[in-house]
Amino acid sequence: MRSPLAGAGRIRHGRGVTGFDDRSGPTRRAMLAMLPALAVSGCGAAAGVPPLRVWAMSYEGDYSPFLMPDFTAATGIPVDVQSLPTTASHEKLLTAHAGNALPDVLMLFNGWVREFAMIGAVAPVPSPTLVARLFPGVRDPLRIGGIDYAVPWSVAPQVQYFRRDIVGGAGYATPPLDWAGWLRMARAIKRRRPDEYVFLMLLNWPDALLTMMTQAGATMLRDQATRGNFRSDPVRHAFAFYAQLFAEGLAPRALSTEVQDPLAAFAQGYFAIWPSGPTTLLDLRRRAGEIPPNRWSTARLAGPTGPGPVSGDSASLCVATTTTRPAAAWALVRHMTSRASELKFQRMIGNLPARIDAWNAPQLAQPVLAAFREQMADPAPIPPAVEWERIKGEVQLAAERVIRELQTIEQALTALDDRVDRLLAQRRALVAAGKIA
């Protein structure tokens, strides 16, 4: 793939779109050649078959139009993909459901599937073959009450991207995989580079801390996930370790709105270790001019005594209950999650295939994917409360208050338990009444 179209917001695929050559991959010229076709299909005059509508977030949304020409060629059904901004997607999807305006096929982050299944927005998976032969653990959060509501599509566990030169300069070939060793290495790097940082863990992105909590052995909700369970030793342990990284100046106290271009900062050596998902592979390839491939590599995230389960933003495909063409929609899901599509997607945006049989492909044998491959088999469990997405945010806010020295860990965890208990009040009442599990 030579010239991927970055951030292609919205690309329509009409029937008979030409100029897309599978061998050479999408080129800018091909995309330009499609523009007149867009205008035509936009008028709905192209085929008479109305397009299936797909909503997806992030790079998945930007790049899934490239998966569609094959589907359209095989079935004659055009597909209209809309890319949603990730930060606004949850409210957009909920509002769309309330307004009866969901598309036929939608992407959901795995942590949201329970919520959207509960409100009746997404339909059960009609055929077991759609969810057969998957990596164990990938399917679990998508099964609610024994029914599958989503097909795993884009698996995105976090690993640590590290600067080989900086880590090497401190005397390490690869970062240690236990916390004590990680900290020793970080201090060694900080001694050599006192003006820069070692880690990038953005203060409003909860994955790094949640991973630490899971790895420390925390069960974050108790009593059938109706109460917070944050005043526990594993959580204290994880919070203390996380806060120490900031207190010692190993990680900058920064929000995502402040580090506007983390990749450039990584390339400049502003930090050396970056816990991130596989889509960063796309950024690194696209901007190899700033940071050549020999400067970085990947390793599994460090845990208290070694690598363990890791949380991430894996995504799945669902079909809306409101679709008027469920058969076509499921056919599209089958196409988008097929081995060929998964491999093509992996080449484009880095995200990993959920099907076991895709992993024998030579493209997945690259050394930088080894860490992902090991991590795939070990996803962090998602607590079974629809409020979980919101609770994640509260956990991170509690951590931010500790890191900014507004509260002690004990104060923050007490407030967190209190807050989470309030958020779960309605769930508690419904569980007690036997209305939900």
Place this chain on the structure above:
Amino acid sequence: MTREARAGWLFTAPVLTIIIAVFVLPTLLAMGIAFTDYSIYALADPGNLHVVGFDNFATLFATPLFWRAIGNTLLFAGLGVPMAIGASLFAALLLNDATVRWKPLWRVALFAPYVTSIVATAVVWRFLFNTRFGLVNQALGVIGVPAIDWLGDPNTSIPAILIFVTWKIFGYNMIVFTAALAAVPQDLMEAARLDGAGPWTRFRHVTLPAIGPTLVLAGMMSVAGFLQIFAEPYVMTLGGPAQSTTTILYFMFEEGFKWWNLGQASAVAFILFLMILAVTLVQTRYARRNEWL
């Protein structure tokens, strides 16, 4: 009803119908929802919807973030209104001076931020406020001020956003004040000058009474605007750092649209409505007493 009154109703009927359908009715419904426990569970099953009386308000008053949001909003309004009105008035007075040349050019230049997309300008300002590369810090560095973590420090995040907001909106009131200043009677001004009044006395006793009503109106609109501040923190800081820029409206947006707690969110809207109403009433009374309205 006289013929004239009938004609009047007839002509206003279309607009009134629309206002009732898209404004009055939804507002009443929202007020109703404020007394229910409407949440994601009610979206799943309407059977989960209950009337809970004043529970939402009780919960709100027990939520620290709600008070935090009220405090932040009052801080925005308390600092922002004088800043914005002051900047507008200052710019208008400068532009009103007879010695200023190319007035239309200045007016356009100073008004331009107001009509520029807020997201685009916010992105630019985020770069300006960047701790490491930002022009604001570089300029401060020239005069020896150490680097400030504008958007990352809970103590400077509100001032940083206020600087941006003032820059963004002062052009509007500047135009309004320019129009008002044009109406200041020049004969009074000259008489005051002949009587030996200095610039401040002339401003205080001639200009200010003449533009008083405009000033009150602009102040009222600004207070109402600042109490509803949302887009700026949403784009600049996402309510952070440490929720120091979470405003009432931002809080309401998160509760209502992000997490679908419409019961709580409507309660917040209700309180915000009362706040704006109260501020407006106070200002109107004050203006009446000074015979400006």
